[in-house]
Amino acid sequence: xxxxxxxxxxxxxxxxxxxxxxxxxxxxxxxxxxxxxxxxxxxxxxxxxxxxxxxxxxxxxxxxxxxxxxxxxxxxxxxxxxxxxxxxxxxxxxxxxxxxxxxxxxxxxxxxxxxxxxxxxxxxxxxxxxxxxxxxxxxxxxxxxxxxxxxxxxxxxxxxxxxxxxxxxxxxxxxxxxxxxxx
Numbered sequence: 001x002x003x004x005x006x007x008x009x010x011x012x013x014x015x016x017x018x019x020x021x022x023x024x025x026x027x028x029x030x031x032x033x034x035x036x037x038x039x040x041x042x043x044x045x046x047x048x049x050x051x052x053x054x055x056x057x058x059x060x061x062x063x064x065x066x067x068x069x070x071x072x073x074x075x076x077x078x079x080x081x082x083x084x085x086x087x088x089x090x091x092x093x094x095x096x097x098x099x100x101x102x103x104x105x106x107x108x109x110x111x112x113x114x115x116x117x118x119x120x121x122x123x124x125x126x127x128x129x130x131x132x133x134x135x136x137x138x139x140x141x142x143x144x145x146x147x148x149x150x151x152x153x154x155x156x157x158x159x160x161x162x163x164x165x166x167x168x169x170x171x172x173x174x175x176x177x178x179x180x181x182x183x
Contacts, residue, residue: 015081017059018074019047027059027069040066096126102148104132104141111148115155118177122159128177139171149175 017023022043029046030038033053043057050057050071058077061068098121100114118128130152132145149166153175160177167174 016074016077017062018056019050022057022059022067022069024059024067026066028064028066029057029069029071030060031070031072033071046071096124098126098128100128100130102130102132102145102152104134104138104145104148106132106148111152115152118152118156119159122156122177122179125179127163127179128156128160130175130177132173134171134173142168142173145173149173153177 014021024043026040026042027046028038028040029049033049046057046069053071055071056074057069058072058074059067059069098118100118102111102114106114114130118130121128130149132148134141134145146166153162153165156177158180160179163176163178164174
């Protein structure tokens with residue numbers, strides 16, 4: 001690697017144009033520093049007004065005609081934008097998928113044990129993927145597996161909604177349940 005440092009970082013492009021980086025001749029200035037809330041003026045006039053108030057001229061909407069700018073503290077503005085992005089990310093719904101496995105000959109005790117787990121998962125807001133795994137010759141008991149999954153869905157009726165009815169894929173029969181919306 002001749003002539004290049006191995007840890008060179010590329011400088012991140014600023015999302016907004018600030019002060020002298022604004023390319024337009026005229027801009028629409030909005031905000032508290034203008035009488036009536038907005039006015040059209042040249043960039044040097046607006047920059048002078050921003051500097052008098054120890055703030056920055058920031059291009060908010062570059063695609064408007066003329067571009068819309070605002071006089072604000074740019075560092076504070078960037079900080080608030082990052083904070084908003086983090087908040088949006090934190091509030092995004094994270095779906096968790098929990099799996100519950102049955103055999104075609106699962107007895108009542110095991111069924112009830114797994115049912116309690118599924119109720120807990122649905123109450124927590126996770127989706128449930130229940131499946132019957134057919135091993136060897138047990139594939140001839142497809143009806144038994146389907147009955148088991150339908151019974152499972154019926155028992156969970158008050159906690160979840162069936163997203164997909166029992167469906168065979170290879171040696172497994174699947175059933176998907178989603179939690180009911182909280183009121």
